[in-house]
Each structure stands twice: as C-alpha cells, then as structure tokens.
Amino acid sequence: xxxxxxxxxxxxxxxxxxxxxxxxxxxxxxxxxxxxxxxxxxxxxxxxxxxxxxxxxxxxxxxxxxxxxxxxxxxxxxxxxxxxxxxxxxxxxxxxxxxxxxxxxxxxxxxxxxxxxxxxxxxxxxxxxxxxxxxxxxxxxxxxxxxxxxxxxxxxxxxxxxxxxxxxxxxxxxxxxxxxxxxxxxxxxxxxxxxxxxxxxxxxxxxxxxxxxxxxxxxxxxxxxxxxxxxxxxxxxxxxxxxxxxxxxxxxxxxxxxxxxxxxxxxxxxxxxxxxxxxxxxxxxxxxxxxxxxxxxxxxxxxxxxxxxxxxxxxxxxxxxxxxxxxxxxxxxxxxxxxxxxxxxxxxxxxxxxxxxxxxxxxxxxxxxxxxxxxxxxxxxxxxxxxxxxxxxxxxxxxxxxxxxxxxxxxxxxxxxxxxxxxxxxxxxxxxxxxxxxxxxxxxxxxxxxxxxxxxxxxxxxxxxxxxxxxxxxxxxxxxxxxxxxxxxxxxxxxxxxxxxxxxxxxxxxxxxxxxxxxxxxxxxxxxxxxxxxxxxxxxxxxxxxxxxxxxxxxxxxxxxxxxxxxxxxxxxxxxxxxxxxxxxxxxxxxxxxxxxxxxxxxxxxxxxxxxxxxxxxxxxxxxxxxxxxxxxxxxxxxxxxxxxxxxxxxxxxxxxxxxxxxxxxxxxxxxxxxxxxxxxxxxxxxxxxxxxxxxxxxxxxxxxxxxxxxxxxxxxxxxxxxxxxxxxxxxxxxxxxxxxxxxxxxxxxxxxxxxxxxxxxxx
Numbered sequence: 048x049x050x051x052x053x054x055x056x057x058x059x060x061x062x063x064x065x066x067x068x069x070x071x072x073x074x075x076x077x078x079x080x081x082x083x084x085x086x087x088x089x090x091x092x093x094x095x096x097x098x099x100x101x102x103x104x105x106x107x108x109x110x111x112x113x114x115x116x117x118x119x120x121x122x123x124x125x126x127x128x129x130x131x132x133x134x135x136x137x138x139x140x141x142x143x144x145x146x147x148x149x150x151x152x153x154x155x156x157x158x159x160x161x162x163x164x165x166x167x168x169x170x171x172x173x174x175x176x177x178x179x180x181x182x183x184x185x186x187x188x189x190x191x192x193x194x195x196x197x198x199x200x201x202x203x204x205x206x207x208x209x210x211x212x213x214x215x216x217x218x219x220x221x222x223x224x225x226x227x228x229x230x231x232x233x234x235x236x237x238x239x240x241x242x243x244x245x246x247x248x249x250x251x252x253x254x255x256x257x258x259x260x261x262x263x264x265x266x267x268x269x270x271x272x273x274x275x276x277x278x279x280x281x282x283x284x285x286x287x288x289x290x291x292x293x294x295x296x297x298x299x300x301x302x303x304x305x306x307x308x309x310x311x312x313x314x315x316x317x318x319x320x321x322x323x324x325x326x327x328x329x330x331x332x333x334x335x336x337x338x339x340x341x342x343x344x345x346x347x348x349x350x351x352x353x354x355x356x357x358x359x360x361x362x363x364x365x366x367x368x369x370x371x372x373x374x375x376x377x378x379x380x381x382x383x384x385x386x387x388x389x390x391x392x393x394x395x396x397x398x399x400x401x402x403x404x405x406x407x408x409x410x411x412x413x414x415x416x417x418x419x420x421x422x423x424x425x426x427x428x429x430x431x432x433x434x435x436x437x438x439x440x441x442x443x444x445x446x447x448x449x450x451x452x453x454x455x456x457x458x459x460x461x462x463x464x465x466x467x468x469x470x471x472x473x474x475x476x477x478x479x480x481x482x483x484x485x486x487x488x489x490x491x492x493x494x495x496x497x498x499x500x501x502x503x504x505x506x507x508x509x510x511x512x513x514x515x516x517x518x519x520x521x522x523x524x525x526x527x528x529x530x531x532x533x534x535x536x537x538x539x540x541x542x543x544x545x546x547x548x549x550x551x552x553x554x555x556x557x558x559x560x561x562x563x564x565x566x567x568x569x570x571x572x573x574x575x576x577x578x579x580x581x582x583x584x585x586x587x588x589x590x591x592x593x594x595x596x597x598x599x600x601x602x603x604x605x606x607x608x609x610x611x612x613x614x615x616x617x618x619x620x621x622x623x624x625x626x627x628x629x630x631x632x633x634x635x636x637x638x639x640x641x642x643x644x645x646x647x648x649x650x651x652x653x654x655x656x657x658x659x660x661x662x663x664x665x666x667x668x669x670x671x672x673x674x675x676x677x678x679x680x681x682x683x684x685x686x687x688x689x690x691x692x693x694x695x696x697x698x699x700x701x702x703x704x705x706x707x708x709x710x711x712x713x714x715x716x717x718x719x720x721x722x723x724x725x726x727x728x729x730x731x732x733x734x735x736x737x738x739x740x741x742x743x744x745x746x747x748x749x750x751x752x753x754x755x756x757x758x759x760x761x762x763x764x765x766x767x768x769x770x771x772x773x774x775x776x777x778x779x780x781x782x783x784x785x786x787x788x789x790x791x792x793x794x795x796x797x798x799x800x801x802x803x804x805x806x807x808x809x810x811x
Contacts, residue, residue, distance in 0.1 A: 069781060073805070080101045080105075082316075083099075083137075084147075085100075086145060097331065098113075100134045100315075104361050111333070120353035129152050132151075143157075179312060183225065196212055232244050255289065265619075266280035288301050328340060363402070364414070371794055372794070373386040375806070382398075404599045408608075410426050413425065421526075422628055439565075443569070455471065476552070482563075482566055483546055491537045492569065493567075501524060506521045506554050506557070508520075509550075511538065528583070591624065599613070600625075609627055610630060611626065638689060644682060650705055661681065661729060663679065663680075681695055681727060682695075697734050711753065747791075766782050780811070797810050
C-alpha cells in the first residue's frame with residue numbers, strides 16, 4: 048500500500064495534446080482529495096480551528112485550516128520542493144504545533160502564524176510515518192514504515208535523530224507511546240506482531256513478547272493516565288495485555304488496563320476532536336466538502352461548507368464496458384468513473400469502492416475491492432445505486448425529513464445522503480435517539496422502522512413514550528445493506544405527538560451506532576405499505592478475505608456464468624487464492640494458495656475456450672510480509688477438477704506475472720516483472736516467445752487488452768505498444784505524455800489509459 052503510493056506521488060504535469068494529434072487529455076477523472084486526519088485546536092488569539100491533512104496528486108501536498116466561527120477555510124500548501132506523498136500519522140503537540148509528514152519528510156506547522164516552521168528528514172530508511180506522539184519532555188517520536196524504524200525530533204533544539212530499527216524483519220511500526228520512565232514503547236506488525244521497549248538514554252532495544260509465540264498481528268501501545276504505557280498483542284494462544292515500565296512488561300488482565308491519557312496523536316482516518324470551549328468536531332467530509340460542529344451546551348450543530356483545489360485521485364484501474372463506455376476506478380479516495388467516448392468527459396460516481404482489477408462478463412463489470420477481497424458486480428444496463436433501495440414504505444418520514452424530527456442528548460445525528468439514512472452514533476457505550484411522531488386520531492396503529500445493517504452497527508431497543516416495544520434490533524452485518532423492516536404493534540395510540548426512542552448499545556461486534564431510513568405510523572396492515580426492495584448496483588456478492596485482500600486479478604469464464612478474482616492476501620500473510628462466483632446460481636468457491644501453489648499469490652488470470660484458466664503468480668505476500676518463494680510461475684487450472692494440470696516458469700528469475708490475455712490465436716500473452724513479454728501455448732505447454740520490452744517502460748495496472756484487429760495492446764509507463772499475433776512483432780504506437788499508471792480500454796477506435804489522475808486516449 049505505502050510503497051505504491053509513494054511511487055505515484057512524484058508525477059509531473061501533463062500536456063493537453065500530443066504533437067501528433069492522436070493523444071487527447073480527457074481531464075481529471077476524480078477531482079477529489081482524501082482526508083488523512085483532522086485535529087482541533089485554539090490559537091493564542093482565541094481562534095478555534097479544524098486542521099485537515101489531505102492526500103491527492105497535486106504537485107504539492109496541502110492542509111485545510113477552517114475557522115469554525117467565521118467559517119473561513121484556507122488551503123495551505125506544504126513547503127516548496129517537497130514531493131507530495133501520503134501522510135499517515137500526525138500529532139498536535141501541547142505547544143499547539145501540528146506535526147505531520149509528506150512521505151519521510153517531517154513537517155511542523157504553527158496554527159498561530161499559519162506557516163510551516165520546520166521541515167527535515169530524520170531517516171532516509173523510513174518511507175512514511177505511521178504514528179507520531181509527544182513525550183512528556185516535548186520530544187516528538189515517530190514510528191515508520193520500511194523496516195519499522197523509530198525516529199525523533201526535539202522541537203526545542205530542532206535536532207532530529209534516527210534510532211534505528213525496532214524489529215529486524217517487520218516493516219510496520221504502527222504505534223508509539225512514551226512513559227514517565229523515559230522509555231519508548233512500540234507496537235509492531237504485521238507478519239510477526241511484536242511489542243518492543245527502547246531506551247533513548249542507552250540505545251537499548253528490548254523485545255517484550257516471546258519470539259516463538261509471535262503470529263500474524265500488530266501490537267498496540269498507549270500512554271495511560273497513570274504515566275505508564277499499556278499494550279496488547281495477539282500471540283499464538285490468545286490476546287495478551289501488559290503494563291510496561293522501565294523496559295519490562297508485566298502481564299495483566301484486560302480489566303486492569305488503565306484509561307488512555309488524551310493526547311494529540313491521530314491516525315490517517317481520524318476525524319474527531321474537541322475544542323477548548325467544549326464544542327466538538329462532529330464530522331469532517333473532505334470528499335463532499337463540509338464539516339459539522341456540535342455544541343453540547345446548547346444542543347445545536349453547525350455545518351460549514353468549504354472548497355479546495357485538487358489535482359484529484361490517482362486512477363488505479365480501467366476497462367472497457369459491454370456498452371461501449373470506458374469505466375475506471377480511482378484510489379484515495381476510491382470512486383468509480385465512466386466516460387462515454389462520444390462525450391469524451393469522465394464522470395465519477397458517489398460511494399467508495401476500491402477496485403483493483405476489472406473483468407467483464409455479459410452485461411456486467413466486476414472486480415475485487417481492497418481490502419477484504421470483496422467481489423462487486425455492476426450491471427451496466429441498470430442505474431448506479433450503490434445503496435440500493437430497501438423495501439420502501441409508503442408514507443411516514445424518510446431521509447432528511449426524518450432527521451428534522453430526530454434529537455439526542457448523548458450522541459450525534461447525521462444524514463448520509465448516499466444511503467438516504469439517518470445515522471446515530473452514541474457518545475459512550477450507549478445512547479438514545481428520539482424521533483417525534485404525529486398521530487392524527489385515536490386508534491390502533493403499527494410503527495414500522497426501516498433500518499440499515501453494517502459491520503459498524505450495534506443493537507437498538509425501541510420504545511414509544513418510554514414504554515418498551517418488541518425485541519432489540521441487531522444492526523450488525525458483514526456488509527452495508529438495508530435491513531428487514533421492524534414492525535411494532537398493533538399499538539393503541541392517542542391523537543397527538545408521540546416519541547419513538549432507539550436506545551443504541553455497543554455489542555461484541557458493533558459500535559453503539561444505528562442507521563434508519565424511514566419510520567411509518569400506519570393503521571394499515573404492514574404488508575400493505577411496503578414496496579419491493581431494489582438490489583444495490585454494484586452488488587457485493589462474495590467475500591474472500593484474508594486469502595484475497597488486494598484483488599489485482601479478474602477473469603470471466605468462457606461459460607458466460609462464472610467470474611473470478613484473485614490477488615494478494617491480508618496483512619502479514621503469504622499466499623493468496625482465487626475466488627469464484629456463479630452469476631446465475633450465486634454459488635461461490637474459494638481456492639486457497641494451499642489448494643494451488645503454496646506461498647504464491649495469483650496476480651493475473653486468462654480464460655481459455657475449453658474452460659481452463661491460465662494463472663500467473665507473484666511471490667510477494669500481503670503488506671508487511673516477506674516472500675517465502677523466489678520465482679513466479681505460470682500454471683493451468685483444470686476447471687473441472689480445480690487442480691493444476693501444468694506449472695512452469697515463463698521467464699527465469701521473475702518475481703511476478705502481472706498481466707495475462709488470451710489472444711484470438713489461442714495463445715496466452717503475458718508480462719513478467721517490469722521487463723518481460725512472453726507468449727504461452729496452452730496446447731503444447733510451452734513458452735513460444737520471449738522479449739525484453741524494457742525500452743517502453745514498466746508495467747501498468749490492467750494494462751493489456753486484445754483489440755478488435757486481434758492484436759495485443761499494452762500500456763507501458765513510457766509508451767503504448769502493439770504485439771502482432773503470428774510474428775509477435777512489437778510496434779510502438781506512441782509515447783505516453785507522462786508516466787502511465789493504469790490501462791486499458793479499447794473503445795471507439797481509441798486506446799484509453801491513465802497518467803496520474805488524468806484520463807487519456809490515443810487514436811488507433
């Protein structure tokens with residue numbers, strides 16, 4: 048994840064039209080930035096500010112500073128000469144200074160002056176900083192990605208220090224905490240989780256958990272109100288809890304873990320905070336360009352809209368749709384976009400799906416979502432409705448109308464437009480949301496609630512005017528989707544105002560949150576007021592984590608029914624599989640790496656006319672995991688038996704086979720690492736051609752396609768090339784106007800590709 052982002056950050060501007068006139072820049076596909084964390088503070092002159100870190104592909108990184116009283120927002124660029132790179136961990140120090148980063152460059156920002164007051168590189172070995180925290184003496188400590196390096200910056204002396212690796216093999220130093228004992232404690236992952244203590248005075252590094260019990264996990268640590276550091280980690284037998292002091296760890300019960308001391312450390316997705324006067328940052332939406340502030344003292348909220356200039360989100364993958372249009376997906380933030388070649392302008396859709404690889408089967412485009420190995424299917428003949436439509440209720444209050452009659456004394460209420468729901472989030476372990484209902488006449492009524500389900504939701508106990516009704520509703524689900532209608536009644540209600548209350552509680556799996564789209568009070572029978580539900584489009588049809596977490600591969604089977612995704616596994620794992628789904632029967636199947644080739648992940652697949660699948664692997668594991676094997680392989684999956692019928696190395700020494708396509712001649716064309724092109728004959732099991740294509744640059748995501756003329760087209764970072772079947776002659780069509788990063792669709796006589804955030808096409 049991090050290495051990919053760092054590589055994509057250094058992009059120059061692109062021209063609008065190439066010299067030969069065949070190249071067209073269709074513009075930025077997704078002109079949005081991703082929020083990378085928000086802090087709240089008050090300046091010396093009393094201004095209350097919300098400061099947001101961001102990620103996009105602008106030439107320079109930037110932050111947004113909003114005065115929540117005046118509503119004024121300033122976009123402040125990072126210092127000149129620093130390449131735009133992803134910030135992960137940031138911290139607001141007790142001095143009021145903000146510490147964040149651009150890649151490995153540490154930055155200090157002064158909210159009082161709205162200026163950057165320091166920049167430096169504590170370590171050239173660290174690629175990015177995952178966590179920042181302030182020690183009792185004011186020193187800023189940073190945990191890094193890239194060898195789990197620990198660095199520090201002393202704001203008083205302006206000195207930086209590289210303290211070396213806190214683990215000899217692990218890559219993620221994800222948490223750092225400082226105790227009153229002067230020691231620094233580190234939570235490390237992902238392949239073999241670890242807890243480590245470090246003494247700045249003596250440079251001593253102490254491992255705190257048994258090496259033979261370390262498993263795929265990430266240790267966490269925090270400074271508590273008693274000045275000590277507490278940590279937890281999953282080991283081979285169970286999760287262990289520790290109190291840490293003077294470089295040692297005392298194992299304790301979970302109940303003995305002290306409360307965390309409030310501090311200014313934030314991770315890249317954190318968006319909440321409290322101002323000194325008690326007001327709270329209720330929400331911050333950088334994509335839709337607004338924030339909200341709540342005031343518990345007056346039980347009011349304030350919404351502030353803002354704007355910013357952005358070069359947009361990097362295009363991750365593209366494909367040609369069965370309807371003649373070009374489809375793609377961006378990353379950070381993740382959005383689908385579509386471009387009709389007749390119009391030539393890309394349009395992005397609402398809702399985040401982080402697709403890594405695309406395939407087409409019939410009227411459907413499908414692909415895997417990162418993370419979780421989620422398989423989404425989009426029918427291009429139907430409208431894009433990510434939230435779908437639950438079985439609709441006639442009458443009552445829905446959407447923003449429902450929000451207008453809602454209130455709470457101990458939680459936050461927001462309207463989520465993309466799902467049409469009112470979201471309630473309790474401040475503590477539980478909280479109540481109230482909805483005012485109006486009854487016209489005395490009588491017998493049903494109260495019907497249309498809830499949502501989500502991995503983040505807990506349970507709700509409903510009551511009318513303080514009297515409990517029915518059983519608790521459990522909102523937890525593995526996916527975000529409309530839940531079944533909850534019907535209460537018949538109830539005898541008098542004319543006038545009544546109050547429906549949802550007491551929302553935290554459960555073992557979910558938070559004290561609940562989403563509701565509609566509430567109806569009716570004298571009709573429940574089945575008379577409900578309409579038929581609409582399935583979301585795209586639809587989440589299967590999950591394959593942790594065996595597939597980064598799903599680069601996608602292939603449509605020759606039978607017209609099955610679709611397949613594949614890729615690298617979850618964090619810390621080595622060996623990924625293939626997920627199979629039948630569009631008609633809706634049956635799913637997972638082939639793990641132990642069913643295929645152990646410790647390999649399937650990066651690319653190509654379907655053969657006889658139903659077999661040619662697969663190419665990588666030896667790279669999930670994020671933070673070290674490779675076990677040394678060389679990527681090509682294998683043929685026998686469709687009937689789901690076993691391997693042939694295995695070989697197409698190019699000696701290759702670590703990854705990134706792209707595969709079946710040509711009209713029945714041969715399979717592929718790329719290995721960044722340099723090699725090969726042609727495989729499934730009939731003979733032999734590689735019939737190999738070529739070095741280094742001069743055209745490296746590979747791109749989904750950057751190979753079969754053209755209408757039967758030629759194989761490849762989008763390389765430096766050029767677009769065509770391979771002619773029969774002779775295998777390579778012809779350069781054009782140089783790319785900048786480093787290409789994704790392909791490809793061949794539509795309307797043009798080949799479409801991405802340069803950074805821009806959608807380009809070249810006439811064929």
